[in-house]
Amino acid sequence: MENLAGWASEASAHAASVDRLMLAFTLMMVALSVPVFVLMAVFAVKYRRGRTANRAHPVNRNVWLEVSWAIVPFLLTVVFFVWATKLFADLYDPPADAIAIDVVAKQWMWKFQHPGGQREINELHVPAGEPVKLTMASEDVIHSLYIPALRLKQDVVPGRYTSMWFTADRPGTYKLTCAEFCGVDHSVMGGSFIVMTPAAYERWLGQSQVDDTLAAAGAVLFRERGCSGCHGPGATVHAPPLTGLYGRPVPLEGGGVVTADDQYIRDSILLPQSQIAAGYPHIMPTFQNVLSEEEVLQLVAYIKSLRSGSPEGMRQ
Amino acid sequence: MSERIELHEPFSDAAQQHEAGMLGMYVFLGTEMMLFGGVFAVIFVTRALHPAEFVAASQKLHVFIGALNTGVLLTSSFAVALAVAFARAARARLAAGLLVAAAGLGLVFLGLKAFEYTLEIHEGLLPLFSRPANFSGPVEHLFMNLYLVATSLHAIHMTIGVVLLTGLAWRIARGGVPLPGRVALVENSGLYWHFVDVIWVFLYPALYLAR
Amino acid sequence: MTMDNALERRPNPDDLNDRGLSETQDERVSYLRAGHTLRSWLLTTDHKRIAILYLISVTLFFFIGGAAAALVRADLLTPQADLLTNEGYNRAFTLHGVIMVWFFLIPSIPNTFGNFLIPLMIGARDLAFPRLNLLSWYIYMLGGLFTVFVLIAGGVDTGWTFYTPLSSMFSNGHVVMVAVAVFVVGFSSILTGLNFIVTVHKLRAPGMSWGRLRLFVWAHYATSLILVLATPVLSVTLALVAAERLFGLGIFDPKLGGDPLLFQHLFWFYSHPAVYIMVLPALGVVSELVAASARKPVFGYRFIAGSSIAIAIIGFLVWGHHMFVAGQSMYASAVFSFLSLAVAVPSGIKVYNWTATLYKGHIELDPPFFFAASFIGLFVVGGLTGLVLAMLAVDVHLHDTYFVVAHFHYIMVGGTVSAYFGALHFWWPKMSGRIYPRIWGRLAAIFIFLGFNLTFFPQFILGYLGMPRRYHVYDPSFQVLHVLSSAGASILGVAYLMPFTYLFWSMRYGAPAGPNPWDVRGLEWTVPSPPPKHNFEEIPVVTGPPYDYPLEREGDQGEAGDAAEGNAAEGNAGSRA
Structure with a gap:
């Protein structure tokens, strides 16, 4: 199970925000659903047919009650809508100084090109603490670059560029996979996402074979x-x-x-x-x-x- | 409604049966509208994505044949409308004759369409029959693909319509359809025919008249 | 407990007084005995017989699709590719999806129970177009035949979503054949939807106003609207994919400037409403089951009926939530996210109203109640996790992971399949004329509930940890959860088979049901079980609202639960008409 760290750890501040949002929403789900489960069980026992119980004045409609249980959960979800949409909008707003890395997806591999010309396949090295922007293209079908530790994914669509940006801040080796079904070897189209300290990243760039920027x-x-x-x-x-x-x-x-x-x-x-x-x-x-x-x-x-x-x- | 109408199983009176038949046809035409709606959505999105090339490709179509065909179809719809009116008045022979005329105009439409396809094959513009290299660019190829799919889908509907009207006219002429008792049959076939015409009336500007 | 005693006895077909063993008077004149030849079944225009044809064929496809699921789950026991090859696995889950969506879930409740019950519930002798109804079944079978052909010929590996350009240019399975199968079966859906709409509009019995329709009928009416409006869009989309694949007429081909996302828009414009095609009839069934179990008028009839229509309408406006990470614009995503969250409102109304219906009811813990309760539980979990996926930032993480798989199985399998079995258990006495042992029904419901949760709850965790869906080879650290899931699936598989043993058993050995074995209200319970060929001797005149259970009753006025069975019910039978 120790390998789960490569999937589930929070490698960026965004990942931590998503987890907080999820936790808060889970609490709301419990608050909205547990009363239903408990009441159903209680009613099933208490009002069992043939059992003595006070059944006087049952009602079969109450518009205000119904409106309230339509509106209250809705207002709660609107709060979460605003929260989630704010987080999402940030994903569309990369800093201008982000390191630009190009990604080309093809059946069934990921190719990365760093600005200095360093290339790698199925491995992506990035420096910690610095914003990185990926510009992605596909040679064939739709793929989707998914880095669970960042809580990010983005489809890579043939015929257009898609992009994604992040600032990873915890050095380590994480998973990188394809999330959009892309044919025979979809499930083995993945690799590693390696976050390095800026110094280590510079060293890595220097060691990599480079023809040209x-x-x-x-x-x-x-x-x-x-x-x-x-x-x-x-x-x-x-x-x-x-x-x-x-x-x-x-x-x-x-x-x-x-x-x-x-x-x-x-x-x-x-x-x-x-x-x-x-x-x-x-x-x-x-x-x-x-x-x-x-x-x-x-x-x-x-x-x-x-x-x-x-x-x-x-x-x- | 005349007394000769025959009632089918679940219905208790003639008016109910008539209304149910009409409602069924309208719902069916609703589904047909959504079917072509998908095609129109693709046409409009393609145009929005590549406005200049779309217009350029559209200008290579034979706009006069398209216009002629629009006229042919509108005339045929007029004939069908008359046929329904005469069917209501129990003028069976006249109704049958008009239905045949409308079906004939439908055949003229299909003939012109076939002629247009032949011209396009000679110009190297019709996908399936010409090499992709003949197109001036990828979007022209895309446009002609769309054109072929949309017009042939419409032509299939036309063919069904021609068969429907011809069969109906034949049955009316032979007395197989008591009028005005079963006028619903004529009305429903007419509705279908008008619908197929209307689709063309929208397809024509969307494909031929893009400017 | 007449029924349980009946289990002990041996059949004596010659003794007409031997109830439960010989043909009853009602059965002699029922639709089941109106012709015994195969021809009388295959050429029938009786909606009840067509419903039985659908019941058999839909259930058959449920088990074919289930077999594919079993293969998938068995393969996922280990992280390596051992049982199936990569391609074999892709074909297995694609087949599972295609068969379950189009050959089971979409036709399941409408074409069986809708067909059987709508005319009975609105006081009609048949659907408006009986021959069209039969045609619809033949078209369904033709589509099924194509699918079986594909199955034998080696399958298809695009996933049930047929995303281009994988499906149009890269896949080497029988994509065109499957597209044809789905295209064909779409016509069957359209004809059924059309028939229901016209029937509900034109064939209601005198006095059966819209406000007196049963909630089951309302739900089917809403479903039919989606069927006729959404299905043709799928048909044309698949036709375009087939044209691209067959003739090279690229419409979505990015090399020609076509847009693969356009395919997704068109596909989900159908397929999201299709989700509501699958679940709305189930919601209708559960409304019936809850009211019948509580023997009380449904709480908030208007809100429940209205919410079905609201779901049908909003359902057409949320398709973009399948494409939050596909590259659509941020603003489009925000709008789709908001509308998707809004679907929670009508769904929530239903759940809370069902709970309120139970309040101060006379609840019989019969199998239908068990299925309804398990439906509500699973639907709530499925619905709320749907909201998780509607939240943009969270969906970026969870899209295309096992979280999504778990979510829609809670709705489709936990919801729709539970309702399907609930409906089967509730109306089986009406359809077959016989009663099955209730204890077995309760057990089946419990096993299905437990097996289901064991199968799919671990998948929520898998998804949040980041396991993508449609993965054949996976990280060994996920194995524990996958083994749990597969173990649950085997319980679920056995639990799904259980009902078919005791239901078949009941056809021969079960006690005769009588018109109203559950002691509930509704026009279908006023006619004999099984109903005669023409449903009603005289078209009933409706004078009151649906679910007209007496509101004020003493809680314990001595009605022992079992008195209802059989005899007592016959007394109530005529009171409605």
Whole structure:
């Protein structure tokens, strides 16, 4: 049973909050249900047929009583609704300085890419006390990254990025599994979630084999796949500039504005005709069957890295 | 109601039987509406996800054939409405004739639809019959998949309707359906036909007229 | 205790005075004897006979689905993959889900007891469309045949939820075949729902106003609304999956820009209301059982009837709570969470009103009461743990874990199956004309309750510890709880088989029931048991409210519990009509 620690321990402050909420709710469940059980048992004995009991003036309706047992439990649940929704909303609000780790799920393994280019499979190392944001993509079916010790999970859906963030604060080795049924080997698609002290994490990063940082790998792809032919410096084609693009609003053809986030950049690479930046021709080809999800993530990292420089830096 | 109406087992009078039949048909059409509702939901969500490509793909459809077909169907509905009116007035031959006319227009619709599919096959636009590479992009492929599924689901309903009206007209002509006693049968078949028309009236703008 | 004495005796079919052993006068003219050939059963349009056809076939599928569950539980005794392969396990739980959901739970109570009782309860001779009713059974059997074919051909491994793109592009089981089976059986549901709606609207006996309908009928009316409005959405969704798989007409294919989450929205738009299709009839049954056990008018009739309709309506607006971690927007999740918590209100009303109904009643501790009480207990646990899952931050942790498995089994198995058996025990004397030994009924109820809790309570703990569902190979630290669960499942399996032994026994050896063996009120208890082919000799005229038990009675005016059985009841029989 000692292994249960890998599942059930509270590795983050969020996990502790969820457990507190659950405990409080359990108490409410007991308060709402035990009277029913006790009264049923008491009535079944006391008012057994043929048994002497005071049955004078039974009632068969009492609107106020009924309204009250509709309203009171409801108000109680509303309190819990607010509490739970507040906790949930925090999950959508990652700090800006979070370490960005990319996740690619495929049947039946988890691949992780750290910003420095370190890659690992079925193991995720993170530093304690620092916020981490995972950007996740799937190569095939829907998976779901589940880290019970954080009380967190998020589906990984093909065709879009999903994300999740956390600050783990207790170093240790925890479980990491797939929670969404994904085919034959679903139940063995898992591994370890390893929280290390920041110093140990730095050491681990240093020891891991690295070819390139993510952004650098993306830069290589950017040249190799011909992106630079249109989007690069000196290109003659009228293509949108990418420097400083990330996080900025992009006016679209036909009205509307989107923020250039990870999802937008991904869609622009794979489904380029869907959201066309206003004022540019529809000439971008799709890279749907050319790039893997990992490569797309590297390109996204590269484009994100083009923050500095003049606004029209890439185009002359 | 005439005295010739035959009562079926659980009913105690003719009005009750008539109302039950009508209510049953309305409930059935409610389920049909939810069936197509699923298709429409998919169409609208797809459009919301890819507005520009959706419109571009829609413009490749043969909008005139679609418009012609809309006209054909509306005319056929008119014929069915007349048939119901004549059936109520016990004008059996006229009712049967109009039902046949409506079914004929239904066949015209199906013929035009088939012709449209052939054109699309030649243009390399119809999934199943053309290579995915022919599409200008993935969303056009997606749109044409949806188009094929939605229109063929509708065509299946049309085919059922044609068989239904033809069979009914034949039975009326042979005197198998005493009128106006069993006018409910004509009314219910008419309701089904109108319903299938209305579905087209919504499918046509949703698919052909996306702008 | 005439009945218990009957157990001792040997049959003497020649002696007509030998009650309990020979055919009674009522049985001679009953629907059961209206034709003895197989043809007279297979071509019947009598709602009661069709109900029996459903009872047999639905129960058969219950045991096929149960066999798959047994396989799953046996495999989970050990953390390794020993009994089944990974793929074999996936096929076993998928089959269990598909058969239990569409071939047992959805048709269980409506198509058997609803079919049998709605016309009797509203004072009609049959359902509005008797031939459609028979057609519905044949369509059900056709769908069942497809499923059995899939079973023999090797099964399917997508889970009963058919999530794309796993089902449409990656799975290598017989997905299309199963989709066809579910599609087909959907038509059976639609026809049954349509028939019930029209019947309740148009065939009520004179004086049977909406406010005088039994709560069982109200619950079935609400269920029928869901059946006709939600089922077609599932049909079209599965048709789209089949088109994608069969013809490559990708609709949800992310590579074409399709949205796999759209499939989930459409699927749960049906499948969440489908949960209420499964549980609303059970709630109707329990309302009847509680009122009958207490021999008292139901407390708050209007609130219970209204809450059925409220559940049916809100049930259509909560599907998104299956997708809190699927990537839908935070605001959508918040709205769905709130609406899901709101379902607690009508459900809570029912539970509290049932409890209040028992207050100052004349409670007979008969098998129906045992089943009703165990239903209420399990439904309360299932319902409240449902609220746990409706809370967003907690669901992020518990979604797709064993907590969810435990929760919906408390509702579906603890709730619906208990109600199914409760209904079987309550109306068996009406359907068969014979009484079964009550002590065995009580024992079966107790064993089912204990076995059920032992099976599924450990799964709440497993879930909170983080064990994901649909896991074949699991962490050895979970083994203790899994062994407990499997042990409970074997008790449960035996307990489910028990009723079929003594119920069959009663058909030959049980004492004749008489029209009203439980001494309760309701139109179905005014006709002989088993009812004659046309239910009522004359359509009854209803003059009073349902559950018109005398309100003021002396608690102990000397009505010994057993006097009710058989003879005393016949006196009451005519009083209603």
